[in-house]
Amino acid sequence: MLSLSRRLALSLLTYSTLTCLMANPAQAQAQEFISVKGAGANVREQPSTKATTLWELNDGYPLQVIQRKSDWLQVKDFEATLGWIYAPRTQKVPHMVITAKVANLRAGPTQQHKVVSKLEAQEIVKTLKKSNDWVQVERSNGQQGWIASNLAWGW
Structure with a gap:
């Protein structure tokens, strides 16, 4: 406190x-x-x-x-x-912080794409590309995928 x-x-x-x-x-x-x-x-x-x-x-x-x-x-x-x-x-390198409790990292920018991993709250990911309401990101271990943009904050 x-x-x-x-x-x-x-x-x-x-x-x-x-x-x-x-x-x-x-x-x-x-x-x-x-x-x-x-x-x-x-x-x-x-x-x-x-x-x-x-x-x-x-x-x-x-x-x-x-x-x-x-x-x-x-x-x-x-x-x-x-x-x-x-x-x-x-x-000036775009990154995002995961704000959801858990975020699905998907193979593509829709909910129909396969979940390849789970991102935890407050995990930092590098922003690679944006497409509509989806963001392609890269984890610190090099793994890439897509998340819904409303599950993270940043740019």
């Missing part, structure tokens, strides 16, 4: 982000995504290496960019949790 001071800090961070977006509606429309480059990237409360680390993310984890401040990006994850990440620790 988050301490009162941490909840207050997160609330203020959320308020400042919403204020910025209301002041610039065009920014609210644009959805820029990045993914983590390498293992052990820290997401912090403020855009500083001295700020408290909120969580640590591994290679490929997708994040939505909310705003930029110097070499820092304010980002949110699939649960809409906000934080700051050092921009050089990110990349």
Whole structure:
């Protein structure tokens, strides 16, 4: 459970982000995504290496960019949790995080295609191609297949 001071800090961070977006509606429309480059990237409360680390993310984890401040990006994850990440620790390689409890990895982009494997909640997959409501993805072990896009978050 988050301490009162941490909840207050997160609330203020959320308020400042919403204020910025209301002041610039065009920014609210644009959805820029990045993914983590390498293992052990820290997401912090403020855009500083001295700020408290909120969580640590591994290679490929997708994040939505909310705003930029110097070499820092304010980002949110699939649960809409906000934080700051050092921009050089990110990349423009599309990835998705599985948001369903379990997602069928299929041989093709329909429910009629054979299930080749199961993906677990919060597994990170690289996005290869999109087709209608389906996404072709690649697991960290190199296995490829298709998932329904509503079972994952990212780009």
